[in-house]
Amino acid sequence: MLAIIIPYFKLTFFEATLRSLEVQTDKRFKVYIVNDASPEDPTGLLEKYKGKFDFVYHRFEDNLGGISLVQQWERCIAITGDEEWIMILGDDDVLGETVVASWYENYEIFNEKSNVVRFASKVITEETGAVSHTYMHPVWEAATDSFYRKLEYLTRSSLSEYVFSKASYLKYGFYNYPSGWYSDDKAWIDFAGNKPIFSINESVVSIRNSFLNISSRKDNLEVKNKAEMVFYRFMILNKLNFYKKEQRLKLIRKYEDSIKKSKNLTIREWLLLTYFYLKFFDLYSFKKFIKRLVKNLLRYE
Known part of the structure; x- marks a missing residue:
């Protein structure tokens, strides 16, 4: 089964994320919502989604994401069960309704041939309401080639649109760069090992770019x-x-x-x-x- 981890901190766009999980056409996933000592309590909202999909909620009393995003990801992964594949979904990002279904439809194609699977993606610019074109990828691509395309501004990449094997995570781990910058880029290169990244272009993950994102801040x-x-x-x-x-x-x-x-x-x-x-x-x-x-x-x- 697929584990979808949501490191929760901000309530502003969280319902859109939950709604995208509710409407998945394939419900073979378990969601781990992990509260990083947020001052914004999501429990009232979560009551609305009980029974809509399988999820567990855990709150940590100490904020770790403000110190190390990577360590926060690590303790989120630590509370998952026996799922063999993991997605870390931002608390403001949105899955297209067929993301999980297309993952299972392609499972026999990529299983044992790839440790890293990614979906096509779009960027939602919250301040203007603009939605980017869909970023699609070669079906099979070396992780180093994928990074170089990003370097050349031929594509984009972030954490939410990837699914990775827990075995590859346990082998390599995330490198703890300051504020998590480049930690995901290095992870896909490491986790892939000697196998290519497999891309599913028929389903889209929408990434929200807003004033709340760390990538939008100018003070860091x-x-x-x-x-x-x-x-x-x-x-x-x-x-x-x-x-x-x-x-x-x-x-x-x-x-x-x-x-x-x-x-x-x-x-x-x-x-x-x-x-x-x-x-x-x-x-x-x-x-x-x-x-x-x-x-x-x-x-x-």
């Missing part, structure tokens, strides 16, 4: 920049061999830029970058890098 750029730097360091140290030469150079440059946004480059970091620019040598890219290096050195004379 320092935290985001730090997470970006650590993530791209992981990518260049561990995943460059999965990419073509020009893609490798772009990832190296992303790491360089992320350090500059987070802090000044140290000699150690310049040496590391020099090593990678030489290893994947391109004359134009290397000349531009040397100019940046010289400019940096002159600044400290």
Whole structure:
């Protein structure tokens, strides 16, 4: 069976999420609603949905999501039962009515061939009411290729539209980046292992973008920049061999830029970058890098 975990904190759009679960055409799922010490009590609303679908409600008295989103996800997963597949659904996101049905319809296709399954997605911009086009994906795609498409702004990706095997989660876990930035990106690369991501494009998960989202906040750029730097360091140290030469150079440059946004480059970091620019040598890219290096050195004379 499929476990759908909702780390609950905000009531504002929560009923839309619950309603999307109520109207699922296939009810073979169990929902775990986990209250992260929210000041907004959802129990009155949950009474309305008793018997509409299978769910359990648990409240933690200490807020963990404000300290570490990843640790909050982990304790949510810890209270699930024997379900072998997990979706972590935002408390403001919405499932299309056939999401669960299409997951089961495709089960025999992806089972044992993939550890990560994703649905097509749309973005709802709450302030304007605009709904994006549907983001669809190759049916089978390497996780590293999927991330690179996101890097190139050819697609989007977030937590809610993915289903992953509990076995892969237990093997790798989520990496605890600051505020959870890039934790899901790394998870899909890790969880996939040597198997491709399987995409179900006939059903859609709608992701809500509002003033309540962490991604919409402007006061956490320092935290985001730090997470970006650590993530791209992981990518260049561990995943460059999965990419073509020009893609490798772009990832190296992303790491360089992320350090500059987070802090000044140290000699150690310049040496590391020099090593990678030489290893994947391109004359134009290397000349531009040397100019940046010289400019940096002159600044400290």
